[in-house]
Amino acid sequence: VNAVHHEALAGSLDEPSSVYLWDRREIEFLLWELFHVDRHLLGTAPCLQTTRSAVADLFSRAQEHATRLAAAFYKGDRDPARLQEDGNVHIPAAFLPLWEEHKRDWFWLRQQGDPIEVHDESRVRFPQIVIQLVTELFAGANAAFMCYAGFTPSAATVIRSRGTELQKKTFLPSLDTAEWDACFCATEPEAGSDLMAISTTASQLSGELYAVTGEKCYITAGMHPLTGNTVYLVLGRIVGGNTSPLAMSCFIVPRFWPDDSGRLIDNAVECTQVEDKMGLNGCANTRLVFGRTGVTRGYLLGNKPNAALLQLAMMMKKARIGTGAIGVAVSSSAYLHSLAYARKRVQGAAFDRASDLRAPRIPIIQHCDVQRMLLEMKAKVEGTRMLLCRISFHSSMIQQLVYRKQKLGENIDREQIEKHGRLALLYAPMAKAYISDECWNVVTQAIQVHGAVGYFRDRPLEQYARDLKILTIWEGTNYIQSQDLVRDKLGFGRQSLAMKDFEGEVQTCLSRRNEYPELTPEYAVLESALAELISTLETIQRYASVGRQLVISQFCTRFLGMFGDVVTAWNLLEAASVAACALRTSQLEDKEAEFYRGKLASARFFCHNILPSVASRAQVIRTAEHSFVHIDPADFGFST
Numbered sequence: 128v129n130a131v132h133h134e135a136l137a138g139s140l141d142e143p144s145s146v147y148l149w150d151r152r153e154i155e156f157l158l159w160e161l162f163h164v165d166r167h168l169l170g171t172a173p174c175l176q177t178t179r180s181a182v183a184d185l186f187s188r189a190q191e192h193a194t195r196l197a198a199a200f201y202k203g204d205r206d207p208a209r210l211q212e213d214g215n216v217h218i219p220a221a222f223l224p225l226w227e228e229h230k231r232d233w234f235w236l237r238q239q240g241d242p243i244e245v246h247d248e249s250r251v252r253f254p255q256i257v258i259q260l261v262t263e264l265f266a267g268a269n270a271a272f273m274c275y276a277g278f279t280p281s282a283a284t285v286i287r288s289r290g291t292e293l294q295k296k297t298f299l300p301s302l303d304t305a306e307w308d309a310c311f312c313a314t315e316p317e318a319g320s321d322l323m324a325i326s327t328t329a330s331q332l333s334g335e336l337y338a339v340t341g342e343k344c345y346i347t348a349g350m351h352p353l354t355g356n357t358v359y360l361v362l363g364r365i366v367g368g369n370t371s372p373l374a375m376s377c378f379i380v381p382r383f384w385p386d387d388s389g390r391l392i393d394n395a396v397e398c399t400q401v402e403d404k405m406g407l408n409g410c411a412n413t414r415l416v417f418g419r420t421g422v423t424r425g426y427l428l429g430n431k432p433n434a435a436l437l438q439l440a441m442m443m444k445k446a447r448i449g450t451g452a453i454g455v456a457v458s459s460s461a462y463l464h465s466l467a468y469a470r471k472r473v474q475g476a477a478f479d480r481a482s483d484l485r486a487p488r489i490p491i492i493q494h495c496d497v498q499r500m501l502l503e504m505k506a507k508v509e510g511t512r513m514l515l516c517r518i519s520f521h522s523s524m525i526q527q528l529v530y531r532k533q534k535l536g537e538n539i540d541r542e543q544i545e546k547h548g549r550l551a552l553l554y555a556p557m558a559k560a561y562i563s564d565e566c567w568n569v570v571t572q573a574i575q576v577h578g579a580v581g582y583f584r585d586r587p588l589e590q591y592a593r594d595l596k597i598l599t600i601w602e603g604t605n606y607i608q609s610q611d612l613v614r615d616k617l618g619f620g621r622q623s624l625a626m627k628d629f630e631g632e633v634q635t636c637l638s639r640r641n642e643y644p645e646l647t648p649e650y651a652v653l654e655s656a657l658a659e660l661i662s663t664l665e666t667i668q669r670y671a672s673v674g675r676q677l678v679i680s681q682f683c684t685r686f687l688g689m690f691g692d693v694v695t696a697w698n699l700l701e702a703a704s705v706a707a708c709a710l711r712t713s714q715l716e717d718k719e720a721e722f723y724r725g726k727l728a729s730a731r732f733f734c735h736n737i738l739p740s741v742a743s744r745a746q747v748i749r750t751a752e753h754s755f756v757h758i759d760p761a762d763f764g765f766s767t
């Protein structure tokens with residue numbers, strides 16, 4: 128693959144259509160120099176026939192598609208989805224032809240990303256890490272467009288693995304070809320984070336068939352003209368069934384009901400509102416009412432009552448990682464825009480010559496404070512992308528090991544598979560919450576680097592910010608993710624196997640420090656931050672052991688942030704170590720040497736400027752157990 132630095136998709140920087148910037152060299156570094164995808168995953172079942180050149184070709188084709196997606200980036204925002212007077216949902220006109228292309232040329236790749244996928248034997252099979260990096264291009268080019276049918280492969284996987292034969296026969300053929308799409312319907316006006324408040328109900332009609340009644344809100348791509356039918360996975364409660372708040376069931380509700388002859392008939396699903404919102408305006412976020420104008424029929428998933436949370440767990444994990452992927456994709460482009468702008472914009476003299484009126488005016492990239500912002504953006508984008516790569520690498524390894532065990536009959540150690548699974552699961556809440564918080568910071572910093580220009584609408588930055596903010600809110604708010612990390616993934620620190628696995632991985636990295644004397648101070652900082660993180664988890668465990676859960680709830684988000692910072696520093700240091708090695712080889716081209724030196728700079732910046740705050744947060748958790756938990760809500764003052 129030829130190295131191409133900082134490619135602009137869709138035109139030059141001076142045209143309003145130039146939206147999405149992407150660094151192909153970065154992707155090659157991840158694939159071939161860090162994760163050694165060729166050594167571990169290509170040429171091995173199930174990717175036996177897949178070669179490096181097939182991967183290169185895939186990226187080149189994806190780049191062309193992303194160019195067309197990027198050309199509709201502004202149009203999607205300026206021609207927003209809305210409910211028309213005739214009751215139909217309008218979506219940006221530019222999305223209609225794009226959908227045809229996407230469905231025809233790329234839907235198969237999204238399907239390969241699912242663990243139990245429909246594999247078309249005529250297609251080359253790619254590992255998850257490759258799929259993740261390709262889909263990053265699409266999400267970065269046009270996140271609003273990518274929301275359409277985004278949930279379809281996961282819904283198909285759920286129905287394939289959990290559905291009854293009738294349900295598979297009814298829905299899978301059309302979902303697998305993307306003739307129909309799917310959405311997830313959990314949220315209701317009174318049930319957001321608290322799904323136990325869900326009040327949608329279902330009364331049994333016969334066998335696995337139910338009549339569903341209720342209202343769901345904000346549903347992404349809930350109604351649109353792109354597909355012939357939409358299948359809703361609806362969370363609800365069975366009338367006369369188990370009354371426990373946890374007793375939630377999942378119903379497969381099509382917008383149009385397919386009758387015995389295959390005709391699609393109205394299923395009484397109304398769209399009563401399309402939200403007017405901050406960003407992702409090309410995507411229709413809908414309020415849906417079931418069962419008001421007639422009977423809305425739906426099948427109980429797997430004909431299993433009260434099993435929704437278990438049935439949908441894998442799908443929710445995937446949605447969280449998908450959220451992080453949008454964050455990295457968009458914030459990466461925001462960083463690259465800032466870099467390009469800072470190189471061109473000339474303003475002021477160097478700090479130490481500010482009083483010299485004859486001092487040359489310099490590009491802002493030479494000012495230390497702009498370098499600070501650019502380095503922070505660079506480090507966060509690279510470190511968080513690597514976190515996603517770790518997850519998809521573990522998933523790729525699971526896919527490979529399971530395939531070899533089940534299909535080739537090889538003797539594979541179960542523990543090996545389980546360890547990959549534990550780590551991928553441990554990282555999932557960070558992929559959602561840490562990345563969405565940090566990518567928001569990156570985008571706001573990108574606006575700052577651009578000065579006034581960043582605030583204007585002929586650059587993509589302000590739209591990036593508006594599009595990205597939702598990532599900290601949907602798929603479980605970031606607090607809910609941090610609670611999941613501390614309580615469910617780490618069991619409040621009680622003998623967490625996942626934490627031991629994680630510690631082992633970082634220790635392996637630390638054990639190689641002598642090979643990289645140029646990074647000695649950074650390895651030392653990582654080692655002490657890891658120790659602080661472990662000691663904080665022990666503190667949390669002590670609070671838990673004496674039943675002081677409320678104290679812990681004050682610290683969950685901060686703990687997740689600390690954890691994310693340690694993971695990011697570890698990632699950057701691994702990358703810097705590879706770069707340090709590469710820099711020792713003579714005859715590096717200038718561009719290559721710059722690239723590798725940049726890796727050392729990212730790691731150094733993050734370790735010395737961001738990572739030290741892990742220790743201060745650890746200190747707060749150790750000593751300030753009553754920092755604010757005792758405030759009476761009235762004491763905030765000001766009431767309306």
Ligand SMILES: Cc1cc2nc3c(=O)[nH]c(=O)nc-3n(C[C@H](O)[C@H](O)[C@H](O)COP(=O)(O)OP(=O)(O)OC[C@H]3O[C@@H](n4cnc5c(N)ncnc54)[C@H](O)[C@@H]3O)c2cc1C
Nearest residue numbers: 311312313314319320345346347597600601602603604606
């Ligand atoms: C653009 C968009 C797309 C969406 N797409 C979908 C979709 O496709 N399907 C779907 O089902 N839903 C969807 N949603 C809904 C989304 O998942 C919810 O908005 C989200 O789960 C948060 O719920 P809420 O908005 O009611 O916030 P709330 O639950 O009211 O939370 C408000 C604040 O209180 C905090 N909070 C809440 N409970 C607790 C607690 N127990 N402890 C501490 N803090 C708490 C939250 O962290 C948050 O900061 C979408 C929303 C938007 C805006």
